[in-house]
Amino acid sequence: xxxxxxxxxxxxxxxxxxxxxxxxxxxxxxxRNSVFGVAHxxxxxxxxxxxxxxxxxxxxxxxxxxxxxxxxxxxxxxxELSDGRLTLRFLRPHRHFQLAFAGEDLQATIEFEARLPTxxxxxxxxxxxxxxxxxxxxxxxxxxxxxxxxxxxxxSGRIDFSAAGSDSAWSLTIEGLGYRDHSWCMRSDxxxxxxxxxxxxxxxxxxxxxxxxxxxxxxxxxxEGYVSDADGARVLRRIDITHDGDRNGWPQxxxxxxxDMTGRVFTINADIAGRFADVPxxxxxxxxxxxxxxILETFCPLTLVETGERGIGLVEIGRHPSVTDPx
Numbered sequence: 001x002x003x004x005x006x007x008x009x010x011x012x013x014x015x016x017x018x019x020x021x022x023x024x025x026x027x028x029x030x031x032r033n034s035v036f037g038v039a040h041x042x043x044x045x046x047x048x049x050x051x052x053x054x055x056x057x058x059x060x061x062x063x064x065x066x067x068x069x070x071x072x073x074x075x076x077x078x079x080e081l082s083d084g085r086l087t088l089r090f091l092r093p094h095r096h097f098q099l100a101f102a103g104e105d106l107q108a109t110i111e112f113e114a115r116l117p118t119x120x121x122x123x124x125x126x127x128x129x130x131x132x133x134x135x136x137x138x139x140x141x142x143x144x145x146x147x148x149x150x151x152x153x154x155x156s157g158r159i160d161f162s163a164a165g166s167d168s169a170w171s172l173t174i175e176g177l178g179y180r181d182h183s184w185c186m187r188s189d190x191x192x193x194x195x196x197x198x199x200x201x202x203x204x205x206x207x208x209x210x211x212x213x214x215x216x217x218x219x220x221x222x223x224e225g226y227v228s229d230a231d232g233a234r235v236l237r238r239i240d241i242t243h244d245g246d247r248n249g250w251p252q253x254x255x256x257x258x259x260d261m262t263g264r265v266f267t268i269n270a271d272i273a274g275r276f277a278d279v280p281x282x283x284x285x286x287x288x289x290x291x292x293x294x295i296l297e298t299f300c301p302l303t304l305v306e307t308g309e310r311g312i313g314l315v316e317i318g319r320h321p322s323v324t325d326p327x
Contacts, residue, residue, distance in 0.1 A: 024041040025180060029314070034277075037057065044071070052085075055279040069083045069084075097111075097153075108157065110157035113156075120148075121134070124225070131224065134210070148181070150208040195211065196211050211241055238258060247273060253271060275299060279299075294320075
């Protein structure tokens with residue numbers, strides 16, 4: 001059967017805009033020195049581009065760096081990725097990474113070393129089959145590749161600041177916690193409606209929890225997560241995320257109520273209003289036409305309700321411009 005529109009240009013289906021990318025996130029959280037930051041390396045072969053960004057809040061002072069270069073010719077298996085200023089070095093797989101920046105106003109070398117083993121979110125699909133997976137939702141049910149890993153890290157190093165044309169200079173020795181995200185997958189980020197992405201560090205354990213709702217399946221949330229401690233890493237089979245309060249359209253608190261595959265329950269309260277710092281993150285190139293997907297990167301204090309433990313984490317909250325409800 002044919003229709004009159006068959007002879008005319010057809011609507012472009014959502015899967016036509018899918019694209020493969022490889023992302024690296026390195027998160028720095030030094031509460032003692034009040035230094036918090038996000039380094040993002042986004043590599044997209046379809047567009048022959050690599051984007052390098054570094055966003056820091058150092059004792060309340062912001063530092064922003066963003067650059068775009070051609071995808072390196074020798075990308076596969078490279079020992080480091082660099083745009084000439086921001087460099088990520090893979091020193092020991094799953095054990096030791098180095099992030100360095102060389103600029104006019106900032107010189108930095110930060111070591112990221114394993115605090116707990118790397119967790120591969122592929123385990124969630126079989127250990128928590130009742131929860132819609134990110135692969136199912138983000139690749140529109142096409143069973144395309146979707147790989148994502150996360151690891152809790154310790155951080156150490158040095159940051160030297162100097163303002164161009166000024167005699168003022170100051171330095172900080174870094175010692176804190178962090179984590180890394182690494183994904184290589186088909187990601188239709190352009191269909192994201194709302195999401196929460198987190199790395200939550202406590203003295204004795206860490207949590208990685210993420211959830212996303214898309215514009216093509218509103219109301220259906222993909223959810224994946226894990227807890228890792230002295231008993232090993234376990235998939236979370238129940239994940240409930242709630243936001244309370246309203247601060248300029250963003251929540252004041254976020255609560256994660258989860259249950260691991262052994263039946264142990266954890267409740268984590270994140271004090272968004274009492275945050276240590278915010279840094280920006282752009283899902284697309286800054287300055288792109290039209291309102292962009294909004295992302296709030298919040299470094300905030302945490303409380304594990306069941307034990308009273310205090311922790312620190314990054315709670316990333318994102319939403320499409322059409323979404324006005326902070327909850």
